[in-house]
Amino acid sequence: MKFIEFCTRRPVAISMLTFAVLLFGMVAQSRLEVTLLPDLSYPTLTIRTELPGAAPEEVETLLSKPLEEAVGVIRNVRQVRSTSLAERSDVTLEFNWGTQMDFAVLDVREKIDALDLPKEAGRPIVLRFDPTQDPIMRYALALKPTKDGAQRPADETALKHLRRVAEDVVQKPMEGVEGVAAVKISGGLEDEVQVLVDVGKLAQFNLTLEQVANRLSAENANISGGRVEQGAASYLVRTLNQFKSLDEMRDTILLTRSDRSVYLKDVAEVRAGFKEREAIIRIDGAEAVEISMYKEGDGNTVSVAERIRSRVEQLQKQLPPDIELRPLYDQSVFIKQAIDQVKSAGLEGGLLAILVLFLFLRNAWTTSIVAIAIPISVIATFNVMYASGMSLNIMSLGGIALAIGMLVDDAIVVLENIHRHHERGLELHEASVIGASEVAGAVTASTLTTVAVFFPMVFVQGIAGQLFSDQALVVSGALAFSLIVSLTLIPTMASRAARSKPVIPATPIVEGRGRIRTGVSKLRYGALEGFPALLLWPFVQVFRLLGLMLGLILRPIAAVWQHLFGWLEMRYVPVLQWSLQHRVVVLGVAGLLLALTLALLPRIGVELIPPFNQGEFRAEIQLPPGTPLDRTDAVLQGVNRSLDSVESIKPVIKAAYTVAGTGNRLDANPETGGENSGTVNIVLEPSAFSREGEVIDALSPRIAKVPGASFKYTRPTLFTLKTPLEVELAGYDLDALQRYSEALRNRMLASDRFTEVDTTLIPGHPEIQVLFDQERAANLGLDTAVLADRVSRAVRGNIATRYRIGDREIDVLVRGSEDSRTSLDAVRNLLVNPEAEQPVRLSSVAEVRLKSGPSEIRRVDQQRVIMVSANLAYGDLGDGVTELEHMIADLRLPETISADVAGQSEEMNVSFRSLQMALALAVFLVYLVMASQFESLVHPFVILFTIPLAAIGAILSLYITGSVINVVALIGMIVLAGIVVKNGIVLIDLANRLRHEGHDAHTAIIEAGRSRLRPILMTTLTTVLGLLPMAIGAGEGAEVRQPMAITVIGGLTVSTLLTLVVIPVMYTLMERGSAPENPENLA
Structure with missing residues (x-):
């Protein structure tokens, strides 16, 4: 109480401290990096070594195996995989998250230098990125269109000129951009x-x-x-x-x-x-040169892309007048749009939460006192994010959006209790101190229960741990700041709501110089006192005007709202009294609902993480081995032109371009050249992202008509995630591996559950x-x-040598x-x-x-493997794994070959097991906090019944909306464990205080329910409406943020409704020794 009283008597000090925290928070926010998600890709290094004239098997023996054995013992290496191609070995090391990659590079170089590789082999190059990743940006260097907008065809001279400009004018400046790991040029004539x-x-x-x-x-x-x-x-x-x-x-x-x-x-x-062409790139039917930029493995996509765009603006001025750089793909655009969507959802949620407060309180000043906790807590949290090295991403901003509705919970309880004491006749300052002090323990405990659910995050492994860590820190920090605001600033503002003007101490008036000194003192004191008020006066007047306008606009809605709430308040007490008389019926219905809900679980699919729809996809087409590049280019052009005949999708497609050959792939096989492969890249209009399936349905039958063609659809990779289903067949005999992999592939193709079935041991060139x-x-x-x-x-x-022309050197x-x-x-x-x-x-x-012969040999952890991968045509990942395991069992593999189901299913199992353990630990920690608060081992058990009640709503909401259980939804369920108990805490806390005042259990719980109905509904509605924009799922990146919002909204809504009835029933059962004969008479 003394601390709260100190705060109420030092409003200037509290205000200055608040402004300082806000200032530092805004500076910290401006310096936070922007990413789509926390880093979900394991840090990687790739060792690339060339051996001229060597076949894949020779490369494996002479390069890949020695390198694997040497680097496999380096600290923090979680997996070593290699690809042995003709004349080249790529050994990729995956490190544990958090590994210092600068030191890892030194360790790798030390091991390489100690190796005795063949003299004919080139020096191993350490790449600080995974060459299988997509570039973050792609540009086309093309001839400018004619005046009427038609694309000019590029002849041999133009293609030669385009390639030369790309190498001489564009490539070197791009390679000098900070964060760019490699620049790949494709197409044209060299x-x-x-x-x-x-x-x-x-x-x-x-x-x-x-x-x-x-x-x-x-x-x-x-x-x-x-x-x-x-x-x-x-x-x-x-x-x-x-x-x-x-x-x-x-x-x-x-x-x-x-x-x-x-x-x-x-x-x-x-x-x-x-030189022999490795790729043919066409944009709108005309050939061009593609320039692809790869970022370093630990580089920030948005920052690197901004620097690239700045360099491109400079280069545009240096290009010949008939040539232009045209953007094809920019990964950072989707990331920034997704982040902006989360910001908008958080802002909209905050406004809805404030609206709910106004409808309950019907007073602009009182609403502002409570609502001020939102911006102060959010901005203060940016300090924590900056200090921990966090970025602005969907999960961290999603944590802020999740917390927005909860940031006012403590303030509501504190202000409501202050108001209750003020109505009983206490002076406002005294009511503020006593009211805040009285509930300080309850709001602290309720906040700690929410924060406690995030402590088990240190035990969560895999992608779930990476996703949840940012959100855990953000929510914990925001709630901690909201608690501080509620116990310092809220009572201070409440105590000053009707403050009288300051009284300047009277000074005795003396003659002459004394009078002058006294007048000057008064003037100086008035100026110092009035100057800050003068600065704030315009803002205060604007706020009052907005409050008046808001009150006038919302007055009819507020009147209807108050009438509905009054009706609900009157009906609630009889319902509660009936429930206390029929406790067995109430608990039976709750148990039946829980059982029926759990029965729905098998009907809800499971997945690791929702896929992103970026508004761009590509059809990867594979023609029979030996198909020349010109033939591949002609096929791609025919497929692309065939889309022009589909009138329904013409407005949907923003751009389409084709790449025949290896294109921008840094992991391409240098021997086969990829002449028989190519891609048709489709970019959709921003308003037509949801119609991706319609374009794919139109494209698929046209590709299927191409003789001998196989194809699959992929999206640009934002982070490295394996395909949903992968089977690793491990053994030494490549022929046996190929036979069994083909047998498994054929079985999977025969099933309608699997689609885009592929194998890594492709027919050799x-x-x-x-x-x-x-x-x-x-x-x-x-x-x-x-x-x-x-x-x-x-x-x-x-x-043999290089022929110099001016400052250019040409291979001989x-x-x-x-x-x-x-x-x-x-x-x-x-x-x-x-x-x-x-x-x-x-x-x-x-x-x-x-x-x-084999075009490549893959190894994982020093074993030859063939990967058979697939996506799901329907159903969930769990059912797909089960069917796949039955197929593997039917193969009757020999002892020399092993098969393991990997891919996203493997990561999903690790993450799900970790999250289940985290949930159990979270519930235990919540119990510890509540037991410490109530100094009781019984009452926390009563409140814990809200968690299974929340599971009813969470599962029902996922089932009704057609969502699946994934890592993000499970994170929402863990968060629920900390949120839903808050309502029970404030209810039981008041009931216990009434018991101490001499009331029996029935009277106490009924009075507690009546008194806490308003704050419970206010806190629930602010949280639910704060998350509503995220749950609607509009805009980029909605796939990731929607499941958690749906889970929390459903769980919190159902839990609140049942908590108001079930928790009082459980409370009276625990206190049944004092139960009266007729609880109605005590109400």
Whole structure:
């Protein structure tokens, strides 16, 4: 009581402290980063190593396995997975959340440096991001449309120009943007000098391709020759021998004999050409160049995107007048829109809560006293968020929106008790002190019960822990601040509601100088006292005017509301009296409702986390292996054009573009090139996000008509989450793994429950395999490694040197002529030792055959695996897992192969188990707090009955709205455990005080119910209406915030209605020793 009395007597000090907290809170809010969600992706590092000429199996043995064994022992590594491709190994390390990635990089580099990798292998590169992630931004560098808006087609010259501008003008400045990990350019035509060697002519001069490449490299060099001193002057010596033209290159002397010199032009054709294309990008049918930006693994998407956009604005001015950078995808736009939606929902919820207060209190000043707890608590919470390194995301802002309705709970109870004492005749200041002190223990306990449910968060693992941690801290901080406001500022403001003007102490009037001094003192005191009031006067007048207008507008509604509440108040006491007389019936009905509700649980689906609809999706189309890139591009164009004939979806599609080939994928297989794959990307109008399914329904039959095509739909990834269902088949024998994975895939395709069934062991690209006969090669004095290198140089070629034009460098590719690599027979007839007097062909020392080999080998935790993944066509994740386990059992796998169901289902099981334990601990902590408050082991059990009553409403609300149980909904149920007991606490607290005053249990609980009906309904309605905008689920990101709001609204509503009846019944049962014969007479 002394502290509250101190606050009421020091209003200026309390006001200044409040303003300081608000000021720091606003500064903290301006510095918070903006993200969509807390980081749900495990921190990752990827080790990329190249081994020229190596097949996937060789890459696995020579690179992936040694790297996995070396880095698998690093601290905080939770999983190691690798992909062995032709000529490249990607080893990805997943770390536990919270790992310091700077130190992790150092540990990884230390382990790599200690490895003894093959000499032919390139230096391992550590990427601070996962290359399987989508870029955060994509731009198209394209020709500007004509004046009438038509897209100009890009010919060969234009495509070459676009690629050159992308590399010279755009790429390097973009790579310098803070937070950008990589910039990938796709499409267009890339310059290359091609030296096509006639292997037959080369053999006539006993030369090899390696010697040709070495001569070009040696002749194309500017070398520093040191320094020459001549007197006082000093001169640098440089040899200038770089090729200035292709003619100079053609005149390179390869060999000098006594009779003549052999020039490059004698054995090869030198021409300016283009590198083999890895992708064809089309926007509105016209080719363009795509530029994709990847952020660092721990970078903030919104901040990095803002810096990229700023750099793009600068680059637009440097581009040629006929070229423009056109945005294709910006992940930050969706994130900011989703955050704005949460802010709007919180603001709307706050206004609805204030409206409810006004309807109950019918006084603008009293309403403002209670409502002031909302902005002060919210702004003060930003200090906690900033100090803890939190970001503004859907979950943290959702926590604020959840807390908004509860922030006035303590203030309502305090003010209502102050008002009750004031009506009994106490002076306002005394009523404020006594009223606030009297309920201080109850409101503290009720706040602590809500805060206590968040303590078990330290035990929650998986995605649930990451999602819930931000919200737990935000809600706890906001409620703690609201409690402080309720016990300091609220009684202070209430005590000053009718404060009289300050009395300036009288000073004796003396003659002369004394009178002047006294007048000056009065003037100075009045100025100091009146200046702050003068500053606040306009705001006070505006507030009064708004309050008057609001009162006039809402007066009819308030009158109707008061009439309804009066009717409810009159009916409540008879209902309560009847319930106390029929306690068995009341408890039986409540138990029956709970049983019926629990029976609905199997009918409610389960999932890990709701998918986001970002207004963009893509159809990933896979054509038969070996399909050339031009054919893939033509198929994609045909699919894209076919959508133009569907009039109903034309207004829905904002943009559509196609990518044939690997495109912006940093994880693409460099050997197969992905020529047989491509995507049709669809961007929807902002107002048509909900019509995504309609576009997919129109697109699917058109893709299905393409012979041999398989396809699936994906959305841009905002964070790394596995597909809903994944089966990991682990073993060593790739052939056996492929057989069983295909068998499982076929079973899943036959079931209508699964859709978009896919496997990671895709059919290998048709390849010509060369199997050397070591004995025959040794007899000829040939080494198999040298032979393999010569075959590679002839077929694929290698970069011998770089040809400089101005400040640009162009690769010089040396390879065999086209007729030496156009068929299987041409490869068999390659001369493998042209420097010998009697050259032999490849077929003499090796078997050359056509076969399809594995295009990649995947490993998880040092085991070969094949992943079979799928989405659900209908039903929930739990039913899908059950059916999938039956299919695996029917396969009768050998002992050498194991199968585990993974994917989101695995993460879901971990998260659900952790949340169930957290719920049990939360209930226990709530009991501890209440037992400490009431100094009783019995009364907390009475209040705990509100939790199963809340479960009735939560489950019913999910079932009625067609929602599913996911991590977010379970978080809502845990929050409910702390919220719903607050009503029981204030009810039992007053009943106990009345018992101490001499009333029996029945009289006490009836009087407590009558007195606490208004504050209980006020606190419930403010919380429910505060969450209503989130529950409606409009706007971006609604999929995540809606389930929790629905759960809390349903649980709190039903719990409140039943609490007003069931809790009094339970209370009288516990206190039945003092029950009167006729409780009606005591009412």
